[in-house]
Amino acid sequence: MKDFKRYLVTAALPYANGPLHIGHMAGVYIPADIYVRYKRARKEDIKFVCGSDEHGVPITIRAMKEGVSPQQIVDKYHGIIKDSFEQMGISFDIYSRTSNKVHHETAAAFFKKMYDDGLFEEKETEQFYDEKAKTFLADRYIVGTCPVCGNENAYGDQCEKCGSSLSPEQLINPRSTLSDAVPVKRKTKHWYFPLNNYEGWLNEWLVEGHVEWKNNVYGQCKSWLDNGLQPRAMTRDSSWGVKVPLPDAEGKVLYVWFDAPIGYISATKELTNDWADYWCKEDTRLIHFIGKDNIVFHCIIFPSMLKAHGGFVLPDNVPANEFLNLEGDKVSTSRNWAVWVHEYLKDFPGCEDVLRYVLAANMPETKDNDFTWKDFQDRNNSELVSIFGNFVNRTFVLMHKLCNGKVPKLHEDVLDDIDRNLIKEIENAKSKVENSLEEFKFREALFEVIDLSRKGNKYLQEKEPWKKASSDKLQATSEENQKLVDNCLHLSLQLTANLAILINPFLPFTAKKMLHLMKVVDKMFDWDNAGKIKLLSVGYSLRAPELLFRKIEDAEISVQVEKLKANSLKPQGTSDTKQDKTIKMEENKSEIRNLKSEIVYDDFAKLDLRVGTILAAEKVEKADKLLKLEVDLGFEKRTIVSGIALHFKPEELINKQVVVVANLAPRKLKGIESNGMILSAEDANGKLHLINPENMINPGSSVS
Numbered sequence: 001m002k003d004f005k006r007y008l009v010t011a012a013l014p015y016a017n018g019p020l021h022i023g024h025m026a027g028v029y030i031p032a033d034i035y036v037r038y039k040r041a042r043k044e045d046i047k048f049v050c051g052s053d054e055h056g057v058p059i060t061i062r063a064m065k066e067g068v069s070p071q072q073i074v075d076k077y078h079g080i081i082k083d084s085f086e087q088m089g090i091s092f093d094i095y096s097r098t099s100n101k102v103h104h105e106t107a108a109a110f111f112k113k114m115y116d117d118g119l120f121e122e123k124e125t126e127q128f129y130d131e132k133a134k135t136f137l138a139d140r141y142i143v144g145t146c147p148v149c150g151n152e153n154a155y156g157d158q159c160e161k162c163g164s165s166l167s168p169e170q171l172i173n174p175r176s177t178l179s180d181a182v183p184v185k186r187k188t189k190h191w192y193f194p195l196n197n198y199e200g201w202l203n204e205w206l207v208e209g210h211v212e213w214k215n216n217v218y219g220q221c222k223s224w225l226d227n228g229l230q231p232r233a234m235t236r237d238s239s240w241g242v243k244v245p246l247p248d249a250e251g252k253v254l255y256v257w258f259d260a261p262i263g264y265i266s267a268t269k270e271l272t273n274d275w276a277d278y279w280c281k282e283d284t285r286l287i288h289f290i291g292k293d294n295i296v297f298h299c300i301i302f303p304s305m306l307k308a309h310g311g312f313v314l315p316d317n318v319p320a321n322e323f324l325n326l327e328g329d330k331v332s333t334s335r336n337w338a339v340w341v342h343e344y345l346k347d348f349p350g351c352e353d354v355l356r357y358v359l360a361a362n363m364p365e366t367k368d369n370d371f372t373w374k375d376f377q378d379r380n381n382s383e384l385v386s387i388f389g390n391f392v393n394r395t396f397v398l399m400h401k402l403c404n405g406k407v408p409k410l411h412e413d414v415l416d417d418i419d420r421n422l423i424k425e426i427e428n429a430k431s432k433v434e435n436s437l438e439e440f441k442f443r444e445a446l447f448e449v450i451d452l453s454r455k456g457n458k459y460l461q462e463k464e465p466w467k468k469a470s471s472d473k474l475q476a477t478s479e480e481n482q483k484l485v486d487n488c489l490h491l492s493l494q495l496t497a498n499l500a501i502l503i504n505p506f507l508p509f510t511a512k513k514m515l516h517l518m519k520v521v522d523k524m525f526d527w528d529n530a531g532k533i534k535l536l537s538v539g540y541s542l543r544a545p546e547l548l549f550r551k552i553e554d555a556e557i558s559v560q561v562e563k564l565k566a567n568s569l570k571p572q573g574t575s576d577t578k579q580d581k582t583i584k585m586e587e588n589k590s591e592i593r594n595l596k597s598e599i600v601y602d603d604f605a606k607l608d609l610r611v612g613t614i615l616a617a618e619k620v621e622k623a624d625k626l627l628k629l630e631v632d633l634g635f636e637k638r639t640i641v642s643g644i645a646l647h648f649k650p651e652e653l654i655n656k657q658v659v660v661v662a663n664l665a666p667r668k669l670k671g672i673e674s675n676g677m678i679l680s681a682e683d684a685n686g687k688l689h690l691i692n693p694e695n696m697i698n699p700g701s702s703v704s
């Protein structure tokens with residue numbers, strides 16, 4: 001391998017039109033962060049850059065549908081994404097965004113240089129245009145009747161019912177999904193990057209030059225090249241994005257896959273004035289961490305752009321991962337079949353490392369892998385708690401009981417084979433973990449660390465230091481026995497210190513806790529310290545034991561499973577997939593138990609709950625979910641607007657009794673002032689049921 005002086009590590013820019021889910025984390029950000037933390041511990045010169053990808057058609061469409069500006073969409077999700085990364089300990093040196101000025105300038109200049117060098121082909125083509133929405137339409141945004149099966153909602157590129165691959169021209173009665181207008185053809189001019197001109201170079205650089213790349217990556221690249229490359233349009237008709245820096249390019253922006261990878265360069269520029277060292281010097285090692293859906297962009301298109309532009313280093317490796325599925329089915333944003341990182345962080349506070357651990361242990365390195373909540377619980381309880389955490393805890397408990405809370409001496413004269421074997425294991429672990437990490441085999445590396453802690457447990461079990469102390473005084477029964485106890489705890493503590501160093505790239509929060517227990521500073525994390533058994537000085541007093549991990553209970557897991565099922569039942573799209581059906585057939589056995597935080601009685605007593613009788617009910621105009629109710633509270637009649645219209649017909653509510661929050665501040669809904677709130681319960685299928693007294697009673701009766 002080449003002798004590199006510095007590293008530049010990039011992680012795929014997340015698209016700012018939705019939050020992060022665990023598939024993103026396992027595929028890209030956890031492996032990238034482990035690698036970077038490991039290299040930092042080795043004192044390498046390394047920069048870790050990322051940012052939000054904030055351009056492209058889906059963002060403008062989402063903005064149009066929600067009636068907000070694209071900037072509002074990206075501001076919202078950039079905030080959520082950035083926050084999730086920070087809380088999960090993803091240690092970017094910079095997390096930027098492509099709507100920043102420096103990025104617009106950098107991407108425009110990159111394009112302009114290629115344009116000036118005559119590297120684009122200008123082509124005029126006809127494309128579908130929505131005259132109502134005043135925008136060109138990507139194929140996905142045209143729907144119509146499938147000529148094959150008659151499905152009325154086939155997309156311009158594919159019919160999802162019969163699977164036929166289509167073009168918009170084939171659709172019967174085509175219409176725009178944006179405005180329902182009939183799309184018309186319009187001429188438009190774009191700049192194409194002739195990728196076919198780079199095939200020869202790509203074969204040499206990639207196919208011959210990077211045989212060491214992961215099989216899944218190398219294979220996909222090779223098949224792209226074998227099929228032949230086509231010129232690809234690098235501009236789009238849109239008002240949202242980096243403006244094409246040419247005089248005759250009004251209403252045109254750079255293609256999002258042209259501008260997004262340049263975001264890595266812009267982010268490095270924002271990070272350091274020495275950015276050119278990382279992008280232009282041949283002794284920089286550039287590594288892109290991505291998911292498999294981005295392979296062609298990072299291995300073929302972006303390198304060809306860099307090569308065409310000139311002056312930049314090329315990626316030395318692109319260790320892309322496959323996909324992480326969820327409970328046996330593909331993660332789907334539209335069906336809400338996902339575990340969202342920001343929700344996990346709320347549901348499992350303090351368990352950031354547990355998710356990092358489970359995602360690293362199940363990382364889809366060579367093929368798609370599966371996340372299940374049961375496996376999450378098992379790995380936490382039987383690996384983190386019972387193996388790693390247990391070893392560290394036993395060591396600290398015994399050290400406090402048998403060695404006065406201080407690091408005991410190592411007595412060379414009574415070292416035996418079991419001790420020597422453990423020392424060898426500690427020494428070997430370093431190179432095992434290191435070799436795996438250098439080859440981007442993160443699961444293997446993590447397994448080695450856990451395995452070392454397993455060996456620690458076995459060592460304690462064989463040594464049984466507690467038997468060498470008399471049970472009542474907890475003191476060694478003889479000088480010889482004290483020496484044996486000392487050696488055992490000395491080595492167990494040195495092993496603990498080693499585990500902190502080795503686990504640090506994977507579980508940084510846990511490693512920090514271990515440093516705290518050992519009362520040592522961050523400097524101990526230096527990778528050079530790994531494999532050594534003199535990390536903690538003899539006589540040094542350490543803190544009292546604290547548990548590193550907590551057990552995760554069955555109830556917490558069933559809450560998550562039920563939540564996932566309930567989410568996916570809410571109508572998000574039209575498709576009724578296999579997964580949806582199996583869930584509907586399953587019984588909801590356990591209750592959803594998402595308890596709010598505790599309140600005191602006085603908080604409850606502030607509520608004025610009354611029984612009311614519904615006198616009249618009608619639908620609220622232009623609001624599908626709202627009903628306007630007249631409710632008799634005995635002492636007065638109230639107008640209450642309630643979001644129950646999807647569950648009850650107005651006429652079936654007349655004379656029904658309900659429980660009303662009578663002292664809720666009035667608020668306006670669709671222009672009607674609502675004076676109170678009606679209580680109802682939601683069952684597992686999302687259906688609402690009114691809460692009422694079991695017999696008719698006087699309206700106005702108080703409820704407590």
Ligand SMILES: [Zn+2]
Nearest residue numbers: 146149159162
């Ligand atoms: Zn069809």
